[in-house]
Amino acid sequence: MQNIVKPLSEEEAARLSENVRFRIVKRDAKGKPFGTPRNPRVPAVEEFNPQIGELNAGDLAGAIRGRKHGIFPEQAENIRKMSNDELLRFRPEDPISGNIQGDGFNITGGHHRLNEIIRRVEAGELPADTKVRILIHD
Amino acid sequence: MTDNGQDLVHGVMLWFKRIELDTSDPKWSSGALDCFFKEITSAPGGSLRDVYQGFDAALKAYSIELTDTVANLIKDVVVQGFTQHRSAYDSMDWCWANEELLHGASPARCYLFLLALPSEKATPQSVVAIYRGVQDTPYQQEAIDTLSDDLENPEVQKLLVCQ
Numbered sequence: 001m002q003n004i005v006k007p008l009s010e011e012e013a014a015r016l017s018e019n020v021r022f023r024i025v026k027r028d029a030k031g032k033p034f035g036t037p038r039n040p041r042v043p044a045v046e047e048f049n050p051q052i053g054e055l056n057a058g059d060l061a062g063a064i065r066g067r068k069h070g071i072f073p074e075q076a077e078n079i080r081k082m083s084n085d086e087l088l089r090f091r092p093e094d095p096i097s098g099n100i101q102g103d104g105f106n107i108t109g110g111h112h113r114l115n116e117i118i119r120r121v122e123a124g125e126l127p128a129d130t131k132v133r134i135l136i137h138d
Numbered sequence: 139m140t141d142n143g144q145d146l147v148h149g150v151m152l153w154f155k156r157i158e159l160d161t162s163d164p165k166w167s168s169g170a171l172d173c174f175f176k177e178i179t180s181a182p183g184g185s186l187r188d189v190y191q192g193f194d195a196a197l198k199a200y201s202i203e204l205t206d207t208v209a210n211l212i213k214d215v216v217v218q219g220f221t222q223h224r225s226a227y228d229s230m231d232w233c234w235a236n237e238e239l240l241h242g243a244s245p246a247r248c249y250l251f252l253l254a255l256p257s258e259k260a261t262p263q264s265v266v267a268i269y270r271g272v273q274d275t276p277y278q279q280e281a282i283d284t285l286s287d288d289l290e291n292p293e294v295q296k297l298l299v300c301q
Contacts, residue, residue: 030283031280032286033284035216037253037254037255072157075167075169075170111167
């Protein structure tokens with residue numbers, strides 16, 4: 001996983017919303033979680049350390065080490081209606097995102113899109129070598 | 139609380155049941171959470187307090203364990219309310235939470251209050267209840283770090299020694 005992670009361009013980093021930066025896994029220097037009453041601060045871009053991981057769609061299932069939650073059926077149904085282009089488009093306001101864990105990653109956002117990409121690969125609806133861009137962060 | 143307030147709290151509890159909180163393995167999406175907040179806060183007589191009071195009531199009624207997924211949901215619910223509804227959050231009354239904590243609360247409920255209850259609105263008794271409530275869970279260190287300033291309060295220290 002590490003060797004396919006590239007720096008995020010300054011332009012793309014600037015387009016990441018505050019909401020996305022609150023996906024940060026690490027806490028502040030005192031160990032307090034960001035975006036909560038005892039630490040209202042938005043993590044700085046340097047603290048968030050955004051990078052881009054590019055994985056083949058066929059390798060995704062094997063790279064996932066953990067997730068924040070399971071799949072919400074209503075959302076899964078909505079995502080199923082998306083075209084491949086819509087599903088794969090990198091959305092700075094709400095990207096598929098993850099935090100490096102060993103040789104894979106823990107999902108921190110875009111659970112339903114990843115689930116649908118994996119389903120389409122398994123169903124033969126999406127080529128396994130399709131590139132998927134994932135925002136990797138601390 | 140008014141009848142309408144009770145209905146809203148009940149509605150919040152039902153929403154959490156719909157996302158399978160009662161299994162301690164809830165399933166949600168950021169979009170669903172966003173809609174839920176808007177639905178409750180824009181309902182006649184609805185407020186952010188209904189969201190947190192209903193969430194706490196659901197954690198209590200369904201005897202929810204503090205699993206990693208439940209902790210993730212709690213964090214998402216707190217961050218969403220605090221960052222997206224900031225002025226309502228800042229003016230929210232938390233007396234009910236201090237009252238609940240006086241009667242003892244499960245680790246999941248204490249974790250909710252650890253993240254949600256602002257320092258200036260928490261009584262020393264509540265700080266101690268939260269601190270003790272997440273002891274012996276994987277979230278103990280997070281609680282010590284998060285409450286570090288509160289734990290320096292002499293009244294809190296006195297209670298920690300006495301109890």
